[in-house]
Structures are given as structure tokens and as C-alpha cells.
Amino acid sequence: MKLNNKILLPDASEWERYRNDFPILKKRINGYPLVYLDNAATSQKPRQVIQTIVDYYETLNANVHRGVHTLSQISTDAFEQARIKAQAFINAESHREIIFTKGTSNAINLVAYSFSRAFLSPGDEVLVSALEHHSNIVPWQIVTKERGAHLRILPMNEKGELLIGQFSNLISDKTKIIAISHVSNSLGTVNPISELTRIARQHGIPVLIDGAQAVPHLKVDVQALDCDFYCFSGHKMLGPTGIGILFGKEEWLNKMPPFEGGGEMIQSVNYNDSTYNELPFKFEAGTPHIEGALGLATAIDYLLHIGMDSIHQREMFLYKLALNRLSDLPGFKLVGSASDKSPVLSFLIDGLHPYDVGVLLDKQGVAVRTGHHCTQPVMDFMQIPGTIRASFSFYNNEDDVLQLEAALKKAIQILS
Amino acid sequence: MNISIDTLQNEIIEEFELFDDWMDKYEHIVEMGKNLPVINTEMKTDEHLIxxxxxxxxxxxxxxxxxxxxxxxxxxxxxxxxxxLLIRVLSNHSPAEILNTDLYMIDRIGLATHLSPTRSNGLLSMINKMKSYAKAFIH
Known part of the structure; x- marks a missing residue:
């Protein structure tokens, strides 16, 4: 370990050991070593997470919260321990504020539907930002249309930074909730959440944060951010697919009606009425994704073992190295140059369609994402059809950056 | 006499067999793109958009x-x-010939990976669109 900026950073051989925990990274694609740079879409999984899922089915499998039998009690304990891990990971005050969901989209939909049913009336407004993923636009579009309310948009500049100065002007007593991403998935902008929540708090408006792109890369503290809801997915942070977290402040979750009905979320049922279970179970209808929650807990352990500060520094080092190497290529244009960024390198090559570049990178083993990245309004604003996006994780290395550079050079040569 | 669709497909398969390297194959595809019988600008409407x-x-x-x-x-x-490539094979044939064609060349020249129905280049949608034009001409 080296002492750097007061953080103990792992050295190259330690990063290489972490990388070796990811079996899929040894794969070859189209005859080349796999260079996986689509981490913003989903991360790869370390063998520890994979083993947790196997162990669950080999030694623990039983339905939770129901059986009096021993196995059910053991699996319930493990499931609830996972909840407490997630609570500690984002520093929530109570485990009752941690709802297991299918993922970020599901968490946002839960809040959009449930919140709007209780608090959104005709003429009201929901404020989102110009940087949002479709998942943080469409649910709000649906519920505002349903309730005769309106969607307002906080604009951004050409660097991909939100125009925070306009935030106060867009808020009024009609604004019922604000929904904003912590980190942009297509441009990598890190938004100044604390500044936004401070202003929202003065107006008494709740704030939902889409944290899908933040939790894998940054230390997140929901109490310090002072947000009312925070949503994220397990699969982008080394965990399994189909599991995610909704953090919600108790005062809101208690006032909101259930989103889905079913087992687990009820206290008592008769044909006239039902009473609902207490938090967090009120929002968890049906048998949950038990092995997903356990896998997520292992993923959290893994991230915390390395340390979020170390991870952040490592990833920004790789991002800057890539930016530095690619900047010299003919026609290279960075898309999204906010001053505060996460390790998402969105770019274009002058005169080339992102799709063509993506196909030829794939032929050389390099996995990037091309297209609009589910942020069509962002691309419309930038007046481009899409970008080529290389998104980094701590398990990438310098060789990955060099292979990306070489593959990109070859693609440009073929396409020009 | 018109060259049959299958003869044209076989021609293309032979052409691609000359390349043993993916790079040459894609260079060839890019070259063919430059020779495309380009649609008139005024036809670039939503109706014709895939x-x-x-x-x-x-x-x-x-x-x-x-x-x-x-x-x-x-x-x-x-x-x-x-x-x-699709136009080279299907153009200048009767609607019935187009509808009854099995485009086996796609698999043989290694383009099957482009057939993914979503988030890809829409090769499948292109073929469906061409066949739906042919179908409309029959009725």
C-alpha cells in the first residue's frame, strides 16, 4: 500500500489480484482478450458474489419471514442482515428505510406511483433534470399525465452541467417532488446533490436521487446528502441482477400507500379490507429476490474491503489515462466535460457514426456501449445521434486502455 | 434471363470466403456501403424509416x-x-421470389450476429421491411 492523499491506495499487484477475482475477465472475445468497458451498463461479478448465490441454493434456501422451521429462520436472518449491510453502506438511519426492489427503475416507479397517488393533484408539478436516464423521466411522465400534473425540466449547459442557478426559479408551491440523478449515465456528470437538497429543504419539497451510477464509484451518505429517497441497483455494483434498493425516509414511506399488494406486505386480510405490514415490508409484496439480496451484501463487503475512496481514485486514474491517450486521435471529441465527473468517457470521432465504431471495437474484443444510452433528451440537446461510451471500473487496467486505443485507431482506419 | 436470388447469394458467399480476416471483411462491407443505390432525399421520410x-x-x-x-x-x-448486400440480392426480382427467399447468406458470411432483434442495426427489420414491400405489391 502507498500513502497518497491520506488514502492508503493498493499498489498495482493488489489491483491485479482484485482483477483476478472476476472470472469473466479472462475470456477472449473474437480472438482478443476481453476489454470490458461497459461498466455503466452493468458491472462484472467477483467469484465471491457468484459463490454466495451458489451457497445460498446449496445450504440456505427457504422462504423468508414465514416458516418456523430452522432453515427458514436462517435464510430470514441472512436476508435481514443483507438489509442492514445496505443500510450501513449508504448510512441510512434505520433498516426500516431500506426497501428491496428489482433495481433502480423499479424503485423509482414505486415512489412515482405511490407518492403521486397520495400527494399529486391536477396542476401540480414534478421537477426532473435534463440529464436524466429514461427511467427517471418516464415514470414521472406517466403519473403526471394520470393526475393532470406537469413535468418541469431543470436545464443543463453544453458541458453537461445542470444550471443550478435556475433551480430556485423552477420551484414553486406547485412543485411536489424533485427527481434528479446523482451521476449521469451518458455523460458522467456528478451533480451537486447537497446544494439541490438544501434549496429543496427550504421549500419543504422531497427529493428523490437516482443513484444507480453513483454507488459503484463514490461514497454515498444519504444523511449527509439529506435526500428523501435514494435508488440504486445491485448489478451495477458487483451484485446480481434483479436486486436493488430504495432508501426512503420513514416519514414519507409511512405516509405513502403500498405500491403492490400480495404476501409479505400485509398484517391482516379480509374481503372488505386489509391492514398493511410495517416498514419496510409494506413495500415488499411477494417472495423477495433472496439470493439477490445476499449477493448484494457480498458485493457491498467486497467494495468496502477495497474502500470507496481507493476505488474512486483508481477509476479516475484509468479515466484520465484513457482521455489522455484518446485525445490525440484524429477527430476525437469528448462529449460531457463537466468539472466534476465519474469514470464515464463518452466521445465521438468526427465523421464516424458511433454504431460503426462500436461494431469494429467489438470485433477487437473491446466492449463499449454505443447509442443514446437511454438518454434521448440528452442526445437531442447535444444534437448528436449518440456517443461511444467507455465506462471504467477499478478492475480495468492500463492494458485495457491501451487495447482500447489500438482498437479505436484500427476502427478509424477502416471507416475513414 | 434474370440471375436468381440464390445465385446472387452464392456469389456473395464466395466473395466473402476470400477474406480470412475480419478486418478485410468489414473493409469490404464499408466499400459496398459506398456503392449503395441511394434513396432520394425527398424519400427520407418517417414512412421509409426503419x-x-x-x-x-x-x-x-x-x-x-x-x-x-x-x-x-x-x-x-x-x-x-x-x-x-440485401439490395444486391433482392432487387430486380418479383415480389413472389422475394417473399419466398431464405436468406441463408447472412449466416454463411458471418453476419448472423447482426440479426439480434433489438438494439442492433436492425438487419432483421430491414429484411422484414423489404418483404413487406414485396407483399404489398402482390395485393
Whole structure:
């Protein structure tokens, strides 16, 4: 370990050991070593997470919260321990504020539907930002249309930074909730959440944060951010697919009606009425994704073992190295140059369609994402059809950056 | 006498067998993209647009002396190359011939990976669109 900026950073051989925990990274694609740079879409999984899922089915499998039998009690304990891990990971005050969901989209939909049913009336407004993923636009579009309310948009500049100065002007007593991403998935902008929540708090408006792109890369503290809801997915942070977290402040979750009905979320049922279970179970209808929650807990352990500060520094080092190497290529244009960024390198090559570049990178083993990245309004604003996006994780290395550079050079040569 | 669709397919398969390297293959596709019978600008309307997730493709067809003639364009050059391959094979044939064709060349020249129905270049949508034009000309 080296002492750097007061953080103990792992050295190259330690990063290489972490990388070796990811079996899929040894794969070859189209005859080349796999260079996986689509981490913003989903991360790869370390063998520890994979083993947790196997162990669950080999030694623990039983339905939770129901059986009096021993196995059910053991699996319930493990499931609830996972909840407490997630609570500690984002520093929530109570485990009752941690709802297991299918993922970020599901968490946002839960809040959009449930919140709007209780608090959104005709003429009201929901404020989102110009940087949002479709998942943080469409649910709000649906519920505002349903309730005769309106969607307002906080604009951004050409660097991909939100125009925070306009935030106060867009808020009024009609604004019922604000929904904003912590980190942009297509441009990598890190938004100044604390500044936004401070202003929202003065107006008494709740704030939902889409944290899908933040939790894998940054230390997140929901109490310090002072947000009312925070949503994220397990699969982008080394965990399994189909599991995610909704953090919600108790005062809101208690006032909101259930989103889905079913087992687990009820206290008592008769044909006239039902009473609902207490938090967090009120929002968890049906048998949950038990092995997903356990896998997520292992993923959290893994991230915390390395340390979020170390991870952040490592990833920004790789991002800057890539930016530095690619900047010299003919026609290279960075898309999204906010001053505060996460390790998402969105770019274009002058005169080339992102799709063509993506196909030829794939032929050389390099996995990037091309297209609009589910942020069509962002691309419309930038007046481009899409970008080529290389998104980094701590398990990438310098060789990955060099292979990306070489593959990109070859693609440009073929396409020009 | 008209060259049959299958003869044209076999021609293309032979052409691609000359390349043992993926790079040469894609260079060839890019080259073919440049020779595409390009659709008239005024035909680049939503009606002719196949909106795949990634690249835009416009495809039009007209019937002349019982034969279908296709024109197309795309904003991505590889997509242009692929649609030009389809046009080379299917254009100048009767609607019935087009409808009854099995496009086995796609698999044989290694383009099957482009057949993914979503988020790809919409090769499948292109073929469906061409066949639906042919079908409309029959009725």
C-alpha cells in the first residue's frame, strides 16, 4: 500500500489480484482478450458474489419471514442482515428505510406511483433534470399525465452541467417532488446533490436521487446528502441482477400507500379490507429476490474491503489515462466535460457514426456501449445521434486502455 | 434471363470466403456501403424509416415491369454496407421470389450476429421491411 492523499491506495499487484477475482475477465472475445468497458451498463461479478448465490441454493434456501422451521429462520436472518449491510453502506438511519426492489427503475416507479397517488393533484408539478436516464423521466411522465400534473425540466449547459442557478426559479408551491440523478449515465456528470437538497429543504419539497451510477464509484451518505429517497441497483455494483434498493425516509414511506399488494406486505386480510405490514415490508409484496439480496451484501463487503475512496481514485486514474491517450486521435471529441465527473468517457470521432465504431471495437474484443444510452433528451440537446461510451471500473487496467486505443485507431482506419 | 436470388447469394458467399480476416471483411462491407443505390432525399421520410435503436435506415421500393427495385440509405456506413448486400440480392426480382427467399447468406458470411432483434442495426427489420414491400405489391 502507498500513502497518497491520506488514502492508503493498493499498489498495482493488489489491483491485479482484485482483477483476478472476476472470472469473466479472462475470456477472449473474437480472438482478443476481453476489454470490458461497459461498466455503466452493468458491472462484472467477483467469484465471491457468484459463490454466495451458489451457497445460498446449496445450504440456505427457504422462504423468508414465514416458516418456523430452522432453515427458514436462517435464510430470514441472512436476508435481514443483507438489509442492514445496505443500510450501513449508504448510512441510512434505520433498516426500516431500506426497501428491496428489482433495481433502480423499479424503485423509482414505486415512489412515482405511490407518492403521486397520495400527494399529486391536477396542476401540480414534478421537477426532473435534463440529464436524466429514461427511467427517471418516464415514470414521472406517466403519473403526471394520470393526475393532470406537469413535468418541469431543470436545464443543463453544453458541458453537461445542470444550471443550478435556475433551480430556485423552477420551484414553486406547485412543485411536489424533485427527481434528479446523482451521476449521469451518458455523460458522467456528478451533480451537486447537497446544494439541490438544501434549496429543496427550504421549500419543504422531497427529493428523490437516482443513484444507480453513483454507488459503484463514490461514497454515498444519504444523511449527509439529506435526500428523501435514494435508488440504486445491485448489478451495477458487483451484485446480481434483479436486486436493488430504495432508501426512503420513514416519514414519507409511512405516509405513502403500498405500491403492490400480495404476501409479505400485509398484517391482516379480509374481503372488505386489509391492514398493511410495517416498514419496510409494506413495500415488499411477494417472495423477495433472496439470493439477490445476499449477493448484494457480498458485493457491498467486497467494495468496502477495497474502500470507496481507493476505488474512486483508481477509476479516475484509468479515466484520465484513457482521455489522455484518446485525445490525440484524429477527430476525437469528448462529449460531457463537466468539472466534476465519474469514470464515464463518452466521445465521438468526427465523421464516424458511433454504431460503426462500436461494431469494429467489438470485433477487437473491446466492449463499449454505443447509442443514446437511454438518454434521448440528452442526445437531442447535444444534437448528436449518440456517443461511444467507455465506462471504467477499478478492475480495468492500463492494458485495457491501451487495447482500447489500438482498437479505436484500427476502427478509424477502416471507416475513414 | 434474370440471375436468381440464390445465385446472387452464392456469389456473395464466395466473395466473402476470400477474406480470412475480419478486418478485410468489414473493409469490404464499408466499400459496398459506398456503392449503395441511394434513396432520394425527398424519400427520407418517417414512412421509409426503419428506426433501429442505433442507426437510422431509410428503405424504399418501387415496382417496375413486375420487378421490385429497392433504394436505401443509412447514417452508419456498416449499416449501409449491409443494406446494400440485401439490395444486391433482392432487387430486380418479383415480389413472389422475394417473399419466398431464405436468406441463408447472412449466416454463411458471418453476419448472423447482426440479426439480434433489438438494439442492433436492425438487419432483421430491414429484411422484414423489404418483404413487406414485396407483399404489398402482390395485393
Amino acid at each position: 428506426d433501429g435503436c442505433q442507426s437510422k435506415v431509410w428503405l424504399a421500393a418501387r415496382l417496375e415491369d413486375g420487378k421490385v427495385h429497392f433504394t436505401a440509405d443509412s447514417d452508419a456506413i456498416i449499416t449501409k454496407g449491409i443494406v446494400s
